[in-house]
Each structure stands twice: as structure tokens, then as C-alpha cells.
Amino acid sequence: MAHQARFKALVDWLHSAITPQEGFTLAYNAEASDFIRFNHAKVRQAGHVQQASLTFKLIENGRHADLSLTLSGDEAVDRERLSDALQHLRGTLPLLPPDPYLLLNDQVWQSTHVQERPLPASEQVVERIAQLGEGLDLVGIYAAGPIYRGFASDNGAFGWHQANSFNFDWSLFHANGQAVKANYAGDEWSDEAFAKRFALARDQLAFLGQPSHALAPGQYRAYLAPAALEEIMGMLCWGGFSAQSLADKRSPLQRLYDGQATLSPLVSLNEQVTGSLSPAFSGEGYPRSDLALVVEGAARDRLVDSRSAAEYGLTANGAGGGESPGALSLSGGSLLQDDVLKALGTGLYISNLWYLNFSDRTAGRITGMTRFATFWVEDGKIKGPVDTMRFDDSIFSLLGDALEQLTQERELSLSTSTYSQRQTDSSLLPGALVSKLTLTL
Structure with missing residues (x-):
């Protein structure tokens, strides 16, 4: 089940589970990310992280309490986890005083943004980094993949955001221990733009080998x-x-x-x-x-x-x-x-x-x-x-x-x-x- 459908199913269940006196907000956070660590321009560690979580706020008579829970991706299991969270927050709310600065948005709004611009395969990016960094002491981390955000409330507000992005954060070290730090990030990879950014860092690296210039305050x-x-x-x-x-x-x-x-x-x-x-x-x-x-x-x-x-x-x-x-x-x-x-x-x-x-x-x-x-x-x-x-x-x-x-x-x-x-x-x-x-x- 896709992330948005998974979130919507949990929202629908929560609507049916709360009492007329209760209100809620539900925030969804998820990602499917590749993480690749480089040293001496070679891959030293590579992994993939796929995770999703909810932040659940229960409200009643000016009182509110929050609880975060990790989702499994199994609809039945996640519904049970949300049900347990609901019971836990119901037991917590009577112990809390009303919040004088609680200001809920009672407007019903809908917002959906899905950016599915494809990113290059991580293998392709690794090859490009290795080519440009050959012979250099390059260290860095490449992170890429889709990020998901969702919001829903008891009054019918619903928001969904989904976007692909990448972020390559790296440094080029000189033999004398100094370094040039650089970054290339966005939602649309360009070999040309990356090569230009890399060339600037490489040019600066060459200057680090020259005698340092002393400055007075x-x-x-x-x-x-x-x-x-x-x-x-x-x-x-x-x-x-x-x-x-x-x-x-x-x-x-x-x-x-x-x-x-x-x-x-x-x-x-x-x-x-x-x-x-x-x-x-x-x-x-x-x-x-x-x-x-x-x-x-x-x-x-x-x-x-x-x-x-x-x-x-x-x-x-x-x-x-x-x-x-x-x-x-x-x-x-x-x-x-x-x-x-x-x-x-x-x-x-x-x-x-x-x-x-x-x-x-x-x-x-x-x-x-x-x-x-x-x-x-x-x-x-x-x-x-x-x-x-x-x-x-x-x-x-x-x-x-x-x-x-x-x-x-x-x-x-x-x-x-x-x-x-x-x-x-x-x-x-x-x-x-x-x-x-x-x-x-």
C-alpha cells in the first residue's frame, strides 16, 4: 500500500474511534533513503533506510497530549498501535491542566503536492563521484530518495507532501591536512552542474598547497x-x-x-x-x-x-x-x-x-x-x-x-x-x- 493510502486508512479509522468530545491531529513522517559514505573517493558504507512514524495529539476540553509511534507498514499492526496510543492518551489527559495557549485551526483545508521527478540510480551517482574524485582524498555522504509528510485532523483538514531529493556533502583533503568543503543538492540531478561544482572545489584544493598568508586582526x-x-x-x-x-x-x-x-x-x-x-x-x-x-x-x-x-x-x-x-x-x-x-x-x-x-x-x-x-x-x-x-x-x-x-x-x-x-x-x-x-x- 502506498504511503498516502496507508496514512489515509489510519486517519479514517481514528475518525471512527474517537468520541464526539475528543479531537485529534495526526502528523505522518516517512522516507525511503539511500545513504552512501565515501572515503578516498571510494564507497566505504552503503545502506537503505525505510521508515515511517506518526505524531498523534489527542485533545479534549482544552487539554492535549502527544505521542509518537513507529509504523510497521502492516495495516492491521499499525491500526493496533494507534489504538493503543489512543487508550494511553485517554488515560493521560485527565492528569493535565487545560492549556491556555492551545489554538487549533478549525478550518477545513486540503493540500496535496506530489513531486515524483526521478533521481538517477545511486549506482550511477557513485560512478560519477568516483570518476571525478579519482586520485583525491574525498570524504563525504550522499543521501537521496523520497520524503513524505502528512497531516490530518478531526475537523477534516488533510495535507499530503511527497518529494524526491538528493544531498551530497563532501570534502577534498590536501596532504597538509587542510580541506575544501562542498555540497551539491536538489531535486534534479545534473552531471554538468555537479561537474562544475566539483571543478571549483578541485581548483581551490590546489591553492591550499601554497604558503599560507598571515593576517593581522x-x-x-x-x-x-x-x-x-x-x-x-x-x-x-x-x-x-x-x-x-x-x-x-x-x-x-x-x-x-x-x-x-x-x-x-x-x-x-x-x-x-x-x-x-x-x-x-x-x-x-x-x-x-x-x-x-x-x-x-x-x-x-x-x-x-x-x-x-x-x-x-x-x-x-x-x-x-x-x-x-x-x-x-x-x-x-x-x-x-x-x-x-x-x-x-x-x-x-x-x-x-x-x-x-x-x-x-x-x-x-x-x-x-x-x-x-x-x-x-x-x-x-x-x-x-x-x-x-x-x-x-x-x-x-x-x-x-x-x-x-x-x-x-x-x-x-x-x-x-x-x-x-x-x-x-x-x-x-x-x-x-x-x-x-x-x-x-
Whole structure:
């Protein structure tokens, strides 16, 4: 039985099993994924994971309790597991107080999205990786296959999402221990696009063998590649657009949303659900739509889950419990990728950042380390690698007055997290040329 039919059968049974006083929400999560681990450009481990689970919420008189259960794929067995879960939650609810911030979506909605664009056979991908990586110390993980998400509630709301995707996360190591980190991900594999991405990493690897360039602390002109910019955006997703964090005055973008500061007019950020690999509904049962978070440097929408909506009198817009973007998109600019080094002139080419944290959260200050392929560039030419250094700078500078250009080309990044299951979170980002980045040590 197909995943959607399997889920629908369990929903139908639950409708018949609950009492008129009871309500429920049911969220379905499943995947059928190939995982292939590489070392020295050869397959060292390969496996296939097929799993499905439910998150079941029972509601009665303002009380609610949740329970997660693993599904077997056998309809009778799974129905029995759901029945046991129902009895368990019925015994739990009387022990709980009513939840003052429980805000259920009582609208009846239907949403179905099935993307079945075929992916290449994993054997074909392995062969391509082996060809391009021959003779290199390549390590990485390739994950691919369909991901399924479903939602249903007692009032008749029903959502289904199904999409194929792949994610190859790899590094090329130099004999001196340094490395170039790279990623290629999406829902449509292209040998040409992968070869181009691989060639960039291989070219950067050659520069790692040159003598390193020592830099003193100070401010430097810099280019942040999409992967480096993704780390900065990831920090902003820690409450930056969250209605809860903004109401509590803990958002790193507090000054932006309070109208005390702006970003560069080049910056337009969206929660771009349409066309992404994320479902068009939340696990709470609210439809998700595209949101304009920042428009030409000015704050616009914020992410609101049901609890924030109840607490602050807002309208829920499908945000998850952490009120973090699930399909973040930054509009591109006019700088062509082939012209990046020329436009940079003299300064830092930063491929990756890591170990980021807030140095002053409410002021929007971020600190972190350069990582792997960071190069010193003079007159538009790479001179050599730069040793790892710490930066500390304000998002209102990096994406504000210091931002000169964004690249026209953008890079899609899918979450590499596989804790419990593969994720659907994504970001679509350009590279950023900034006039100054502060290195502290």
C-alpha cells in the first residue's frame, strides 16, 4: 500500500474511534533513503533506510497530549498501535491542566503536492563521484530518495507532501591536512552542474598547497560564498523572524523589526514555500504560504506559530514550533560568479564559516571562525590560503552598509541533518561581496 493510502486508512479509522468530545491531529513522517559514505573517493558504507512514524495529539476540553509511534507498514499492526496510543492518551489527559495557549485551526483545508521527478540510480551517482574524485582524498555522504509528510485532523483538514531529493556533502583533503568543503543538492540531478561544482572545489584544493598568508586582526574586504552566507543566515533563523522572540525582545533582528535600523536595499528575504521541497502545511495543521520577511532592507512579515498567535493576538501563518524559516530564499543580485575575484580585488575569499554564535544577540552581532578554503586575493587573483581566524561583526553591517553586491547565481542548500530522519529545510542563497569584515584574532 502506498504511503498516502496507508496514512489515509489510519486517519479514517481514528475518525471512527474517537468520541464526539475528543479531537485529534495526526502528523505522518516517512522516507525511503539511500545513504552512501565515501572515503578516498571510494564507497566505504552503503545502506537503505525505510521508515515511517506518526505524531498523534489527542485533545479534549482544552487539554492535549502527544505521542509518537513507529509504523510497521502492516495495516492491521499499525491500526493496533494507534489504538493503543489512543487508550494511553485517554488515560493521560485527565492528569493535565487545560492549556491556555492551545489554538487549533478549525478550518477545513486540503493540500496535496506530489513531486515524483526521478533521481538517477545511486549506482550511477557513485560512478560519477568516483570518476571525478579519482586520485583525491574525498570524504563525504550522499543521501537521496523520497520524503513524505502528512497531516490530518478531526475537523477534516488533510495535507499530503511527497518529494524526491538528493544531498551530497563532501570534502577534498590536501596532504597538509587542510580541506575544501562542498555540497551539491536538489531535486534534479545534473552531471554538468555537479561537474562544475566539483571543478571549483578541485581548483581551490590546489591553492591550499601554497604558503599560507598571515593576517593581522582588522577589517578586510571580503567575499562570502553561498555556503559561508548560509552559516550567517542560519544564525538569523535562531529567533530572527520569530514572533515569540520579537515579542520578548530577544531577536537578533529586533532593531530591524522595531524600525530602529535597516538592512541594505539589496536584501530581500522570503519564506519561499512555493517551489521548495517543504510541505505547504505545518505539523500544527496550519497551511503555509510564501512570506516576505524582509523587503529591500525593511522588515515585513514574521513567523507565527499557533502558541504565539494565542499569546499575542496574532494570526498563525504556518510556522513550526521554533518559528524558524523552512525554505529561506535571498534574492540574487547582479554580480556574476565568474566576476567575483575581479570585483573583490584585494581581500578575503571565504568559502565556509563555522562555530558561529552570538556575541551580542539583541544587537545582531555574530562571531565565528573562518573554515577550510579561505583565501587571500590580490588584484583579483588568489595568492594562497589564510589560516583560521575569528570574526566578530554585526549583521547590520554585513547585510547593511557594508554589503556591496550579491551574486546573480544562487546555490540551493538542503539540510544535512539526519537525526531521526532526513529533513526538508532548505535555503537558496547568493554569494555576498562586503566592503569590510572584522577579524578579531
